[in-house]
Amino acid sequence: MMKKSFVVLFVVLCFLTGCGAKTVDRKETENQSMEQTKTETEKETAFPATYTIPDGWVKSEEYSTNEKFFYIEEGNEDTTSSVPDNISINIGKNRYSADEHPAFRDAIVQQLLQQLDGVKATLNGSGTFTEQGYPVYIFTITENETDIVTQQYYIVDDYRYCLIHLTNYTGSESADEAAKTMVDSFIWADADETQKQ
Numbered sequence: 001m002m003k004k005s006f007v008v009l010f011v012v013l014c015f016l017t018g019c020g021a022k023t024v025d026r027k028e029t030e031n032q033s034m035e036q037t038k039t040e041t042e043k044e045t046a047f048p049a050t051y052t053i054p055d056g057w058v059k060s061e062e063y064s065t066n067e068k069f070f071y072i073e074e075g076n077e078d079t080t081s082s083v084p085d086n087i088s089i090n091i092g093k094n095r096y097s098a099d100e101h102p103a104f105r106d107a108i109v110q111q112l113l114q115q116l117d118g119v120k121a122t123l124n125g126s127g128t129f130t131e132q133g134y135p136v137y138i139f140t141i142t143e144n145e146t147d148i149v150t151q152q153y154y155i156v157d158d159y160r161y162c163l164i165h166l167t168n169y170t171g172s173e174s175a176d177e178a179a180k181t182m183v184d185s186f187i188w189a190d191a192d193e194t195q196k197q
Helices: 026-031 097-117 175-186
Strands: 049-052 056-058 068-073 087-092 119-131 136-144 148-157 162-169
Touching: 049 148, 049 175, 056 087, 068 162, 068 175, 097 148, 148 175, 162 175
Parallel strands: none
Antiparallel strands: 056 068, 068 087, 087 162, 119 136, 136 148, 148 162
């Protein structure tokens, strides 16, 4: 079955200010950021979805909560000396049906623009479908002074979304691939084939 693709407007934004760059709301993410997980499909207690955790990535029990899970590459569990590349996943609610995903996208764009106001960063975005057929919007933020790249994958459903958030400090391609694996393997626990596009 051929998948549809759609390209989102996209804004390439460079915000230049005379006062140095601020961090992109990542401090909260980092502070909750980043142990141990089997590598196949994981279904967390009270988490309404399943997804694959790629080989070589482990769950951080230290920073994960019941609502938000953090993953880091195996061997990077000691976060005292530096912050490793990390991927978080959580579910949120919104006021849009799955058919209204362009309106949801626009709301996220506005939120990101507000967060990036005064920040030296570039924002790009695109839209497509996951391998499971869910609409997904991908926003990439590159901090101009540090080259830290943040990718936010919003998987859209009726009145809810899943956010898979990658913070890539090292430019690692394996971190990018790990996030994509989680996105493409993601399935809502109560999914019914008619809800997927």
